[in-house]
Amino acid sequence: MSRHIAVLPCDGAGKEVVPEAIKVLRAAGADFEFEEFDVNADAYLRTGVAIPDSIWSELEKADAILFGAVGDPRVPDPEYLAGVLLRLRFELDLYVNLRPAKLYDDRLSPLRREDRRSVDLLVVRENTEGLYVGMGGRFKKGTEHEVAIQEDLNTYTGVTRILEYAFEVARREVVMVDKSNAMTHAGGLWQARWKEVAEANPKLKTRHLFVDAAAMQLVKDPSQFDVIVTGNLFGDILSDLTAELIGGMGIAPSGNINPRSGRGLFEPVHGTAPDIAGRGLVNPIGAILSASMMVRHLGHADMSEAIEGAVESAIRAGECTRDLGGNLSTGECGDAVAKRLRD
DSSP: OOEEEEEEEESTTHHHHHHHHHHHHHHTTOOEEEEEOOOSHHHHHHHSOSSOHHHHHHHHHSSEEEEEEOOOTTOOOHHHHIIIIIHHHHHTTOOEEEEEEEOSOGGGOOOSOGGGOOOEEEEEEEOSSBGGGOOEEEESTTSTTOEEEEOOBOOHHHHHHHHHHHHHHOSSEEEEEEOTTTOHHHHHHHHHHHHHHHHTOTTSEEEEEEHHHHHHHHHHOGGGOSEEEEOHHHHHHHHHHHHHHTTOGGGOEEEEEOTTTOOEEEEESSOOOTTTTTTTOSOOHHHHHHHHHHHHHTTOHHHHHHHHHHHHHHHHTTOSOGGGTOOOOHHHHHHHHHHHHHO
């Protein structure tokens, strides 16, 4: 049965990299139906609506969503970003954010010690709670007496299910990261659920690290990590750090999934890159690897591995964009990966 993929390139760099991801999927033999929707800053400026109801109903029915990047210098209104990406994450209950980090070539690592460059880890980030829910407010805004409050929401259900998922995907160890020594209320809930979920999974090693210690350990020796599970804010920060350890944001993929409903949204994490968008300079590898994550999520593990292998081969051959040391354009980089899948 052909899968129906909703395609949302959205803005800036997203419009360049998503077509390359689809090119690679087709080269890999993906028998998917791709349907692109008009969700972007241009449409928002015309209508004032981030995602129209007619499109939302189609997105809810899709087998998966292949996403580009959202944001435009012409739209400073945070309601646009919230109305697109955050709405998709929250209302589709995509509570697991997956940020894999794998080093494909030693030359991309900033680490000077050769024995610590073998990075192959996964950050499992809680995606629908924490500080990003937007609870809080600003009192006496714009005055010298202003008070700003940002609330950190954590629930028993939300914390439990992200911890359980981390154990499902771990190979050897799960490291839970929080700041429970300072954030005693939220941290207390995470610690209580962590203790119980860890005890229910005795076959895997477990560790707890405070977020500052985790950041230090990632820089000191990222090869020690398998799966890191943490909340929304800390997961956002640490996964950007792990991306830099493997060559930068241009090759960092992500998945936003609900393992129970099967829904998923897959996107590169580099953003719209307005300074270089539209010039053929954007690296499509993050989008291609996100597409690889999507096909794995849809049950095509062999295809996912083939795409990842083609990406690694192209990078090692230097057939990549300039941020990775190559001289190819966005489209040429996509061609280099697709060619390896056709040969």
